[in-house]
Amino acid sequence: MKNILREIYLFKELSEDELDELISISSISNYKKDSLLFMSGEMGEHLLIIIEGDVSLYKHDSKGNEIVIGFLSPYSLIAEAAILRGIPFPSSALFKTDGSVLKIQMNKFRESFLSNPKVSSEIINSLLSKIQLLQQNIHLNIASTAKEKILHLYEANASIVSKLKKYEIATLLGMSPETFSRNLNSLISDNKLKKTPNGYQIIK
Numbered sequence: 001m002k003n004i005l006r007e008i009y010l011f012k013e014l015s016e017d018e019l020d021e022l023i024s025i026s027s028i029s030n031y032k033k034d035s036l037l038f039m040s041g042e043m044g045e046h047l048l049i050i051i052e053g054d055v056s057l058y059k060h061d062s063k064g065n066e067i068v069i070g071f072l073s074p075y076s077l078i079a080e081a082a083i084l085r086g087i088p089f090p091s092s093a094l095f096k097t098d099g100s101v102l103k104i105q106m107n108k109f110r111e112s113f114l115s116n117p118k119v120s121s122e123i124i125n126s127l128l129s130k131i132q133l134l135q136q137n138i139h140l141n142i143a144s145t146a147k148e149k150i151l152h153l154y155e156a157n158a159s160i161v162s163k164l165k166k167y168e169i170a171t172l173l174g175m176s177p178e179t180f181s182r183n184l185n186s187l188i189s190d191n192k193l194k195k196t197p198n199g200y201q202i203i204k
Contacts, residue, residue, distance in 0.1 A: 001026065004051055004102065008075050010126075013118040025108040030100045037078070037093035037101060044083045046103035050076050053099015054160050056168075057091045068172040071096070071160045077126045084123070096163055146183040149173050151192065155202055162199030 001023050005011045011022065028051065031037065037055060038044065050072055057069040057078075069091055072078055082089050083106055113119045144152070153173060154161055161169060170180035184200070187193040193200045 001028070004028070008049055008051075008102070010049070010077070010119060010122045014116075018113075018116075021112060022104070022109075025105040025112075027103050028100055029103055031095045031098065033095055033098050035095045037095060038089050039092045040090060041088045043086075043088055044079060045106055047080065047083055047106050047109055048078045049102040049104075050074050050078060051100050051102050053095050053097045054163060055099065056094045056096050058094065059091045066171065068168055070172070071157065071164075073160060077123070080123060081127060096160075146173075146175060146179055147187055147192075149175075150180070150183055150187060151202060154193065154200055158199070158201070 002019055005019055005022060011019065014022065031053065040059060051074055053074070055072045055078060057072065059067050059069060061067055078093060079089050150173065153169065166180060167177045170177045173180065184193065188195065191203055194203050
């Protein structure tokens, strides 16, 4: 457990005693591919950190269609804003691969660690980075063509995108599967993307 905690940026400055205290309020849960981590509307009692695997965040629209919001990989905090504010999860989370999550009892973490400037500053940085990513995605969706969106996604999230089905990528980009496939094939014809055994790769 201590070796795992040392790998997490949030706790990189903690002393041995602080790590021991953190271990006493932490546990690790393992998940199989396609297992739910949590559902929209549920309340969380633990600070959650992915330590293995890839997680998809999604919602359902008024027609019941699944809308993918984003993907998170190891050592990412997940749904920390909802957990810190004590409100229900605004989306659902599903493991796209086998994986595991570090769960830290939030009430005890708040008492013992949240006032620690070394920890609180890293949580703030995590929230700020997600706000910045959201702003970038909003700008991308407003100002970019379908091809530009596809290229940006493969450049920024190649390791995760390679594990997704085409319809999942299309949903993430806000496109129909047909639009995604048509533009993907066009990018291949234009020698901007190439197919590899692990998915598609940008040609530079």
